[in-house]
Amino acid sequence: MGILSGLKSLGLGNLEDVSLFEEPKKKEAEKQEQVAAPKVQEKDLIYDRSFVCPVCDSSFTSKVMKSNKAKLLGTDADLRARYEGIDAAKYEVVMCPVCGYAALMRYFTGITSSQAKLVREKISQTVRIPPSQGETYTYEEAIQRYKLALVGSVVKRAKPSEKAYICLKYAWLTRGYLESLKEQEAKADEKRVAEWETQENELLANAYKGFTEARQTEMFPLCGMNEVTVDYLLAVLAARFQDYDMSVRLLSSIITSRTANSRIKDKARDMKDQVMLDMKKKQQQQG
Structure with a gap:
């Protein structure tokens, strides 16, 4: 017997099984659905x-x-x-x-x-x-x-x-x-x-x-x-085709460049770390 059983006698039988508290996740999902931005076409x-x-x-x-x-x-x-x-x-x-x-x-x-x-x-x-x-x-x-x-x-x-x-x-x-x-x-x-x-x-x-x-x-x-951007692109492509020496050389020139901004220098450092790892793996496979 539910805590709301007996409501039928009061003409409210359809509410006998109602939940007292909404599930938080459901409520939040409905809220997000209401405010969701339309999909970009x-x-x-x-x-x-x-x-x-x-x-x-x-x-x-x-x-x-x-x-x-x-x-x-x-x-x-x-x-x-x-x-x-x-x-x-x-x-x-x-x-x-x-x-x-x-x-x-x-x-x-x-x-x-x-x-x-x-x-x-x-x-x-x-x-x-x-x-x-x-x-x-x-x-x-x-x-x-x-x-x-x-x-x-x-x-x-x-x-x-x-x-x-x-x-x-x-x-x-x-x-x-x-x-x-x-x-x-x-x-x-x-x-x-x-x-x-x-x-x-x-x-x-x-x-x-x-x-x-x-x-x-x-x-x-x-x-x-500009030259820095082209060199970075070439370094990425060189790494893709396992021309690792060329890739490292280009990335090193970017890292030490006086004209390159900090953002592309950071990208070059991350890329160089990855290339060095790839070189090491290749050497291990060959050796």
Whole structure:
């Protein structure tokens, strides 16, 4: 017999089993549910920006991220920025839907007349651009745009730094695509995942090669990055491909640099500690 049994006789039978005290966790959960902010939508973090193609003079729009609205969550070791609700790499390439000229936004208008002629001759005459349908770019669409930007950089004989930067951003896009696959699928297809991991690795290897060449042949800043930032990026990529001596040398130069700020010096120290551990493990495996 409950302490409230008998309420039926008073016409309150539906309250005989009521709990006297709410469970604190339940109450708190309900409270959090009420004040929870709405989930950030990717479509709300982009806008259509107008461009004029420097190759064919066509006017068009391209989806661009609102950098002032996107919330930064953190940065990967190789400087890939991660934002809430959006993968920034999807919106880095500007592509003309008429002639197929594509480039990272930083480089889109900086094309010479001789380079534009090469694009018209080797890309525009045969390219077929599928129309974009949705409110956002899918990963598949973004990948196509990067492919066009990369082949365009080869056709127009771009500097090593530009080609390296495309490879780096394309690798970030590939990583984001992999992350989305793993989120969407309880058990992502292992073969498919392995293929994309191989592609990311190949893109980063090309980025490493391109930035190494650019550092020796071009003037700073490279792709908007100063010498310290480029050296840090190269150190991270060198470590990834087990070029440990190069990685340690670059990180040491950052740590002792007079121009590097304390933040990147701290990152370099942490990275150097990790590289030294990796070197030791490799030596133990070989010995």
